[in-house]
Amino acid sequence: MLIYGMRASxxxxxxxxxxxxxxxxxxxxxxxxxxxxxxxxxxxxxxxQLQIKVMGDRAAEAPENIAVDGLEINRTGTEQHFEMNNxxxxxxxxxxxxxxPLKSGTFKIPPQTVRIRSSSLRTPExxxxxxxxxxxxxxxxxxxxxxxxxxxxxxxxELIVPKxxxxxxxxxxxxxxxxxxxxxxxxxxxxxxxxxxxxTAQKLQQSQENLETINGRSYDVVTFKTAVAxxxxxxxxxxxxxxxxxxxxxxxxxxxxxxxxxxxxLFNLDDPFxxxxxxxxxxxxERRELDVESEPATFEVKxxxxxxxxxxxxxxxxxxxxxxxxxKNVQAGDPITVTSTISGRGxxxxxxxxxxxxxxxxxxxxxxxxxxxxxxxxxxxxxxxETVISPNEKKQALPPLAFSYFDPLKEKYVTLRxxxxxxxxxxxxxxxxxxxxxxxxxxxxATVAAKPxxxxxxxxxxxxxxxxxxxxxxxxxxxxxxxxAHLIPLAALLGFAxxxxxxxxxxxxxxxxxxxxxxxxxxxxxxxxRGEVSPQEYFSDASRAVRVKTALAKNVDPNAVxxxxxxxxxxxxxxxxxxxxxxxxxxxxxxxxxRPNGTGTISPENRRExxxxxxxxxx
Amino acid sequence: MKxxxxxxxxxxxxxxxxxxxxxxxxxxxFAERSVYSAIICAFLASSAFAQSDxxxxxxxxxxxxxxxxxxxxxxxxxxxxxxxxANLFYDLGNAYFRVGDLGHAILNYERALALDRHxxxxxxxxxxxxxxxxxxxxxxxxxxxxxxxxxxxxxxxxAAVAFWLGMFxxxxxxxxxxxxxxxxxxxxxxxxxxVIAAFAVYKLENGxxxxxxxxxxxxxxxxxxATADSANSVLALxxxxxxxxxxxSGDWIYAALPNxxxxxxxAKSAELVxx
Numbered sequence: 038m039l040i041y042g043m044r045a046s047x048x049x050x051x052x053x054x055x056x057x058x059x060x061x062x063x064x065x066x067x068x069x070x071x072x073x074x075x076x077x078x079x080x081x082x083x084x085x086q087l088q089i090k091v092m093g094d095r096a097a098e099a100p101e102n103i104a105v106d107g108l109e110i111n112r113t114g115t116e117q118h119f120e121m122n123n124x125x126x127x128x129x130x131x132x133x134x135x136x137x138p139l140k141s142g143t144f145k146i147p148p149q150t151v152r153i154r155s156s157s158l159r160t161p162e163x164x165x166x167x168x169x170x171x172x173x174x175x176x177x178x179x180x181x182x183x184x185x186x187x188x189x190x191x192x193x194x195e196l197i198v199p200k201x202x203x204x205x206x207x208x209x210x211x212x213x214x215x216x217x218x219x220x221x222x223x224x225x226x227x228x229x230x231x232x233x234x235x236x237t238a239q240k241l242q243q244s245q246e247n248l249e250t251i252n253g254r255s256y257d258v259v260t261f262k263t264a265v266a267x268x269x270x271x272x273x274x275x276x277x278x279x280x281x282x283x284x285x286x287x288x289x290x291x292x293x294x295x296x297x298x299x300x301x302x303l304f305n306l307d308d309p310f311x312x313x314x315x316x317x318x319x320x321x322x323e324r325r326e327l328d329v330e331s332e333p334a335t336f337e338v339k340x341x342x343x344x345x346x347x348x349x350x351x352x353x354x355x356x357x358x359x360x361x362x363x364x365k366n367v368q369a370g371d372p373i374t375v376t377s378t379i380s381g382r383g384x385x386x387x388x389x390x391x392x393x394x395x396x397x398x399x400x401x402x403x404x405x406x407x408x409x410x411x412x413x414x415x416x417x418x419x420x421x422x423e424t425v426i427s428p429n430e431k432k433q434a435l436p437p438l439a440f441s442y443f444d445p446l447k448e449k450y451v452t453l454r455x456x457x458x459x460x461x462x463x464x465x466x467x468x469x470x471x472x473x474x475x476x477x478x479x480x481x482x483a484t485v486a487a488k489p490x491x492x493x494x495x496x497x498x499x500x501x502x503x504x505x506x507x508x509x510x511x512x513x514x515x516x517x518x519x520x521x522a523h524l525i526p527l528a529a530l531l532g533f534a535x536x537x538x539x540x541x542x543x544x545x546x547x548x549x550x551x552x553x554x555x556x557x558x559x560x561x562x563x564x565x566x567r568g569e570v571s572p573q574e575y576f577s578d579a580s581r582a583v584r585v586k587t588a589l590a591k592n593v594d595p596n597a598v599x600x601x602x603x604x605x606x607x608x609x610x611x612x613x614x615x616x617x618x619x620x621x622x623x624x625x626x627x628x629x630x631x632r633p634n635g636t637g638t639i640s641p642e643n644r645r646e647x648x649x650x651x652x653x654x655x656x
Numbered sequence: 657m658k659x660x661x662x663x664x665x666x667x668x669x670x671x672x673x674x675x676x677x678x679x680x681x682x683x684x685x686f687a688e689r690s691v692y693s694a695i696i697c698a699f700l701a702s703s704a705f706a707q708s709d710x711x712x713x714x715x716x717x718x719x720x721x722x723x724x725x726x727x728x729x730x731x732x733x734x735x736x737x738x739x740x741x742a743n744l745f746y747d748l749g750n751a752y753f754r755v756g757d758l759g760h761a762i763l764n765y766e767r768a769l770a771l772d773r774h775x776x777x778x779x780x781x782x783x784x785x786x787x788x789x790x791x792x793x794x795x796x797x798x799x800x801x802x803x804x805x806x807x808x809x810x811x812x813x814x815a816a817v818a819f820w821l822g823m824f825x826x827x828x829x830x831x832x833x834x835x836x837x838x839x840x841x842x843x844x845x846x847x848x849x850x851v852i853a854a855f856a857v858y859k860l861e862n863g864x865x866x867x868x869x870x871x872x873x874x875x876x877x878x879x880x881x882a883t884a885d886s887a888n889s890v891l892a893l894x895x896x897x898x899x900x901x902x903x904x905s906g907d908w909i910y911a912a913l914p915n916x917x918x919x920x921x922x923a924k925s926a927e928l929v930x931x
Binding site: 368369370371372398400427429430495496497498499500501502503504507508509510512513514519522523526529530533534537538541 | 709712713716719720738739740741742743744746747750753767770771772777780781784785790792795808809812813815816820823824827831857861867891892894914915930931
């Protein structure tokens with residue numbers, strides 16, 4: 038019904054998101070627990086809400102009842118919240134308790150143990166100031182102007198500054214409560230806004246909305262939370278808080294005249310029929326804008342002490358530091374990511390990355406940071422810094438990291454140093470002794486005496502010999518001699534190619550000659566078989582046939598062949614050898630005797646013998 | 657002398673059964689001039705070598721006497737005259753080490769190793785000085801690491817031999833009467849070797865430790881993101897650190913740095929290893 042009213046807890050929607058998350062669903066990091074009071078000041082009989090919030094694990098068991106003398110604390114319900122950020126689903130369980138103060142005084146609600154599976158966490162101790170009567174519960178509350186009959190009774194504003202003394206830069210939580218009479222159908226038009234100078238304020242966050250009964254009237258109370266930090270020392274006045282709201286008022290001829298009381302409101306109580314709507318059910322009411330303003334609050338700001346450590350960057354609060362590095366085995370020059378997390382409560386906007394106390398032998402890159410807040414206003418959470426460093430030499434551990442802050446409770450500076458993170462760096466020069474000695478004293482055993490630094494190894498002797506020839510950086514392939522030298526194999530290759538080509542040509546001529554001899558041999562045998570020639574021609578052809586066959590067998594000139602060579606070539610027996618001799622003699626005789634052709638004949642036996650002799654000439 | 661030249665040029669009497677050919681008067685004059693020129697050149701060369709030898713001896717003497725800066729000057733004179741040798745750069749590196757200039761010491765050891773990659777003294781001293789200077793080294797790529805067992809010149813010779821062997825095999829296959837499996841295999845092997853050797857030459861010449869390798873000689877040198885002294889720093893480079901020069905722009909060089917980074921640094925702060 039109210040203005041700010043859309044609650045985002047739609048179970049179906051969250052269930053769908055959880056299902057969508059599937060395997061990527063990461064249920065936060067380590068479980069954490071916080072406890073907050075809706076108001077740190079109350080009056081006797083005025084209820085205050087206590088919330089114990091467990092993040093990171095839903096299987097937590099909070100106590101049903103909390104026993105504090107003078108307070109009645111009962112658990113009133115449990116809420117489950119899911120949050121999805123970059124597909125990482127984080128869940129939290131909120132256990133709500135109602136605290137009813139039974140008497141006035143300052144009450145300490147002790148740390149409560151919340152069991153989470155096999156481990157247990159403890160909530161911080163909380164303080165509740167209880168006044169003896171509602172009208173004096175707090176200074177701000179007493180300033181409310183809720184006189185009956187005044188239009189302002191429909192709305193009110195309240196500024197609660199729980200801390201009256203702070204240090205420069207210290208985050209002071211501030212609560213703004215705006216109350217609206219629900220029957221006036223109020224609508225917040227502008228604000229709320231904190232006015233004042235000399236301090237910075239976090240963005241206002243609407244934290245809750247309750248129906249409260251104040252001075253016998255019901256109000257929808259919207260609570261805004263923020264935190265302020267003073268920029269300088271001195272006395273400050275915060276506020277007033279200003280806001281603008283629209284309300285419905287009955288349109289009457291005389292606004293001074295009070296509206297007729299409902300017949301059911303006999304005792305001037307807030308019965309529903311006293312609502313302006315019932316007084317003017319047909320739209321006779323009008324909307325009016327009202328300025329809502331609270332009383333200002335004052336607080337004193339003390340300066341920070343002068344002896345700030347070198348690594349102090351202005352962080353004020355209470356912090357812890359954890360450090361890790363990945364990878365731990367690297368080569369010299371390889372990057373190592375150092376992750377340092379500053380968690381706690383304070384002004385995180387002034388929390389800078391922890392500083393390396395000894396950067397010698399390291400090369401450092403600018404860090405990146407990420408802040409995850411645990412509360413509504415961002416004064417509680419964890420700021421994670423990732424710094425990439427690379428070793429220039431052999432190292433056995435990361436350089437120590439230091440982070441300084443001012444603790445307003447202890448009122449002194451605190452410097453956090455991490456434990457030595459062992460790493461292994463291969464390659465490069467060995468670590469300088471100074472770098473090793475600069476490890477934090479807490480991590481180094483006190484009994485170990487410092488080893489004397491090894492004396493640097495000396496270089497080798499001079500060489501007094503000079504080579505006879507001058508050397509060159511020019512690579513061999515860029516020198517002319519390299520390419521000139523290629524002329525030798527090139528010439529050899531060309532010579533080889535020429536020789537092979539010539540050889541091929543020669544082989545071709547020889548083949549033609551052999552072919553011609555084969556042809557001649559075939560023709561001669563054909564003529565000898567016919568026997569139609571004169572004896573002179575016959576024997577001449579026969580001896581020629583023998584010569585050709587021998588020439589083919591021995592690859593020689595046929596004219597150089599005689600009977601003996603032919604007989605030796607074909608390895609003839611004595612009879613054939615004699616026959617061959619006779620054939621050659623007869624051929625010579627007939628060729629050189631001068632007898633005319635055709636004077637004699639050759640007997641068929643002679644012819645057959647000669648043919649058989651020639652045909653049987655085989656190698 | 658003239659007679660000697662004439663005798664060398666034109667012998668009229670038979671020599672060992674063969675007859676020497678005389679080219680006449682003009683050829684004789686040409687030969688005479690050539691011999692004179694050769695003698696003069698040899699004289700000048702020997703004179704220069706003797707002079708540089710004396711300079712080298714002087715530098716060594718200065719070094720032995722502990723006058724390291726004078727030794728550096730003498731060695732540098734020899735370097736400027738082009739009388740380069742691995743020993744000269746090694747000695748110069750030693751002299752620079754003695755005067756405390758670790759960047760130049762490393763540079764000259766690197767030069768000695770560039771001329772003679774198996775120079776044990778330069779190798780040993782380079783390690784010592786690198787450790788002392790905490791100089792950063794370039795990471796070689798895996799092909800470079802594998803090809804380190806041979807030098808650039810050796811791969812060049814292998815490539816040339818493989819090429820010509822392959823060519824002879826191809827010609828043998830073209831002109832041969834039959835295709836021999838052995839020749840085919842040999843030709844394939846040859847050309848494969850050629851390709852591998854050529855790749856090795858390319859990688860060694862253009863890799864991180866190739867021709868563009870330079871050594872940071874200045875002190876307090878920081879590689880930056882841009883060509884300005886006010887630009888953000890990429891990496892602090894101790895003297896003697898290796899870089900690979902990628903390009904030059906005015907007084908700035910753009911270089912590949914150790915740890916796979918890149919950045920700009922003043923040109924005067926680094927010197928190329930190979931002259």
